[in-house]
Amino acid sequence: MVFPCTAAFITVATVNLEKLVSFYTNLLDKQPHPYIPNVYAEFQFPGLRLGIFKPKLTQSEEFVSVKSGMSLCLEVIDLEDAIAHITALGFPPPGEILTASHGREIYAYDPDDNRLILHQSH
Template sequence: MEYKNLFVTIATINFDNLVNFYMQLLEQEPNNLIPNVYAEFQISSLSLGIFRPKQNHESEFAVNTKSPLSLCLEVSNLENAIAHLQSLGYPPPGDISTASHGREIYAYDPDGNRLILHQSL
């Protein structure tokens, strides 16, 4: 089977609030917008990653209470990205951690979907 594209969707009953959050976070208008139905944002590329969380974060990924799925956003400056989230009213609740692939911090969108802001080393 040949696949042409892969994209992630987030379901929400708070459509306008979530679309406005991602417009501000990504600093762009949706490429495709059907009011109160569907909004699509395009970022240069999208990858689907499968990872094992650090042991001290495993409970956060437990399927019974929180989603194991994360929207990972690679940024060029982690501190600037954190400041941007703070200005939107959604500051990350924890501290920056260092992983084998770089520095990262967890944050959440208005619906509680996990965002991982990541800066490569």
């Protein structure tokens, strides 16, 4: 049997929707589309859609203080420029640049403490 999946995308739940939408709009220099204020925002890239939604009050406990092993990895052209940009937004990466076999990267966090990996390939 084949799993009938036609697409996959990442969603982030937050009770601070407008704060997170503003952060990602500024970080990605991109407007969300579609965008429903205080409900849902979506940022689209080739091969990825990032949805941000505000859970309904009846569901909000399900999303509070949930630590996940998932990270949003953002491939960048220049890691130092990306670090300067996210620092200017008020969210400086707390650690140092790491060197891995696939390139250089640094961890950063959005306003809801979701982990971002800013990555520059070799």
